[in-house]
Amino acid sequence: MTQLSVVVSNCNSVDRAEISIHRGRLNIKYGPNGLGKSTLAKAIVSQIRGDDTLRELMPFKNRGKVGASPPSVDGINDMASALVFDEEYVQQFVFQKDEVLKNSFDIFIKTPDYVAAMEAIDLLLSGVKQALANSAEIEQTISDFKELRDAFGKSKPGTIPKNSKIHKAFGTGNKTENIPLALKPFETFIKSPEPSKWIGWQIKGNDFLKLGDNCPYCSTPLLAEGQKEVALAVEKEFDATAVGHLNTLKAVIERLGKYFSEKCRENLEKVTKTKIELTGAELSFLTGLKADIDGMITQLEGLRTISFFSLRDVDQISEKISPLKIDLALMDKLDSAETRGIIDPVNAQLQELLARVGKLTGEVNKHKGKIKKTIEANQDSINAFLKSAGYKYTVEIVAEDQSYKMKLVHQDLSNHLETASRHLSYGEKNAFALVLFMYQVLSENPDLVVLDDPISSFDKNKKFAILHELFQGKASLRGRTTLMLTHDIEPAIDVIKSTKDIFQGAQPSASFLSSREGNVKEVPITRDDIQTFAKICRANVTALEDPILKAIYLRRDYELRNEVGFEYNLLASLFKGRPVPTLQTATENRDMTPEEKQVAEASIQEEHMPGWFDYDALVSVVNDTNAIRSKFLATEVGYEKIQLFRILNIDHDDDVIRKFINESYHIENEYVMQLNPHKFESIPEYVIEECLRMLPPAQTVA
Known part of the structure; x- marks a missing residue:
């Protein structure tokens, strides 16, 4: 069926409206304000999306009335998706803080060709990724390595800051393992799974000891000599925060233990249970361990994130991949059977990838070339429109980490505008938004496109420039089922009569809508009617x-x-x-x-x-x-x-x-x-x- 007969009933002020929508064509519905054009658009889109918002259009006169007919739309049951341009679209999707249009990458770059090229590249990289994925513990291991690394603080090579978690935990000796004699009565609590909580709780009670001679926790008299001093000794010997760090790091080290060499585990045992302040040799051991951990994290992160984006700006891809091979001989503190169980399969896959690096390089470069052409085509089209409409702005699609984003540039400013919405006038925002909306339609390919009074606020030249951009040429809404609702006669004049040859590809039709007593009537507009x-x-x-x-x-x-x-x-x-x-x-x-x-x-x-x-x-x-x-x-x-x-x-x-x-x-x-x-x-x-x-x-x- 090339023409849909759509009936909208009981929606806001519209009791009944019958309108026609021609498939694959531009359908202009012109009529005065106040007759319910936006209501028709909302009702049709609600029905298509099936999002249960149609009931919100129940007329006020019918609300609460028993047996009142609900809002309904008939004639579009085979449509499954719709995109709408209106004021809400401008507010929600256009002029984001760091890009002109939300999800500009998906709209302008992520074409079917792009997806296919990414799949070809990912297939070449799949061996490395699969080798990492086969290790069930890799994510937790990387997380634990990062936590241990961060415990060293922002240290210079060969040093451990005294304000770091690891120095606070072990720098002056591990007193949870070496409990002072006076605190032996509290050993059960100090060596509990979460000693820092008990220590913090115990210290809070010390403020109440000076109020009397009874225990602030159990009211028992503290009559024996030294009982108060014993209670206060916990605060003198322990810092709850430091003990918390110690307990957490102990758990991390235990989880990572199997990835440390035997010698490293022995040294860690000594360091984490030492009675006195760390020696220079022990500090040197810890800084060496941190260096190995830093290197391992860098290697694993590089392997895990290897993709088109990480190779996109690399001249020699082989020189990017070769250093990703992990040499445990250079990280001897992490040289264990368990570590090799993860690293050896990955290194083997990297070696295979290097054998095919020529093909990988070709795929990446071919993909880069296609993206470059896509970017240039989109930029040139949008910027040509902006110039013809008299705007002093241009757009640039720039590469970002794992993505591409569209940025806004003013001809008098070299940098991108971060907050475009603050600089653009109301008309400029709408003009930009309309053209960007067109590209979103091209990307998402909805069954119905709705333009709710899109260009009434523009002067005649800009109206024509926008219509021309939207419906003339291959990269446009031409050939798509488009419903344009407007109270402005000029679009109909342009596409039906004065410049109809330019818009023939859109196969436009125009109708006049009028309303009397809640019934919306449609009358076709022909060229001779204008x-x-x-x-x-x-x-x-x-x-x-x-x-x-x-x-x-x-x-x-x-x-x-x-x-x-x-x-x-x-x-x-x-x-x-x-x-x-x-x-x-x-x-x-x-x-x-x-x-x-x-x-x-x-x-x-x-x-x-x-x-x-x-x-x-x-x-x-x-x-x-x-x-x-x-x-x-x-x-x-x-x-x-x-x-x-x-x-x-x-x-x-x-x-x-x-x-x-x-x-x-x-x-x-x-x-x-x-x-x-x-x-x-x-x-x-x-x-x-x-x-x-x-x-x-x-x-x-x-």
Whole structure:
């Protein structure tokens, strides 16, 4: 099916709407604000995503009402994904702190070709990675090595800072292994699994000993000589934090024990159980151990993270891989059977990889070349748009660790803008966001693309530049099912009429939406429907039968053509209800002579069909409130209702409504191209309702 008939029911102010969506085409839905275009978009997207948000669109009038029909959308059951451009998209996805668009790597770089190339490279590296993965304990081992390394603090080679965890734990002797005689009564607690907790708890109670001679924990009298001193001795001999470090490091060393050489384990046993301050030789042993641990961590991390990204900027890949082989002869403190059980298989795989380093180099370089072309194509396209739209910004896609990110640059600044949202205007943000959204669509390939009033706020040149970028060319939304909702007629004019050849690839269709009493009606817009308002007025003068309505459009036609002579003045006098028409010019303000009136009548008759224009007969209708009231109720066209309402000369009590009726619609009609208001209902429903409210009651004829 190439066309979907979508029915939206019971969503916010929309009781029912039927709209068509053509697959693989740009579908423009144009209509005034307030009729529910955004509601239609939300309802359709909610139904597609199945995220249970459709129920949130329940109309207020139905909430809490038993048996009320729930919101529903029919006709799009075979669509499974949708992407929406609206204000929320701009706020959530565009202009992140460190990149222009969230997940710019996934959107601009991670194409199917990219994924395939990464898989080919990963296959070549899989032997090394698998050798590491086969060691179930490797992650814990690396973590333990790092914890032991960090315990040395930020030391210079050959030194151990006194504020480091390892110096605090063992530097002055291990008193948990060598408990002073006076503290033997506490041996059970000091040698418990977590002695630091007990020591901390015991020390806290010391502040209360001075309050009396009873134990602050059990209230037992401390009468024997020296009992208080014994209690206080714990604080003198032990530091709870240092003991905590000691206990933790002991556990780490025990877990790592099998990776230490036999000699290293013996030396560690001595160091960690020494009674006195560490000697120079013991400190030298520890710093040597730290050096071996540093080297092992560097090697293992390098092996674990070997990938395209770690090889991306390397000129000679063999020179990057060769040093990753671990030589335990140079790390003799870590030379054990268990260590070799991990290292030997990895070294063997590295040797095999070096035998195929030529193929690996070729794959990496080929991948780099494709990425470079992708980056250049994306940058050039976006920057060409920015230039054509008159923006002083460009974008750059730069390499980062394990990724690529899009950055923003201003032509007057050499560095990237870290906080783009602070520098861009509202219009600039929207323009950027729209083009970036297009690339996200190209990346994710949704079933439906929704553009909710995307370009109404831009000037004409930028509107066209954005439309051109979105729907012209191969790297665009051309050929995708796109629903554009707008209250701006210009997109329809551009793609349907004035520059339609440029947008043929998008196969655009346009419709006009209007709403009355909760029912949204759709009327297709064809190329011939977009006309100058002067041409529209003349067509209506010819087509309509009611002489008052014909005169309404004819007066507007004279005004648009700036032909404000006798004919225009005669029509203006008619709508003022003047029995004797007047002539008002820059130099005159007087009654028309009978001859002037006759000439004007004859001219109107001759140019616009004879037999329908009789000034005296029509002015009597204008002055008949019942007649004008009946015509107001009879027509279904909002524009005509407003003009008839103006004839009644009712001063509306609301300044905003009065301005709309008397001025705003006329100003809007000054656009070069318009839709015929007799066919396309463009007057907001609330304005018609206000006119109806102020309509005088039918008058009884005496």
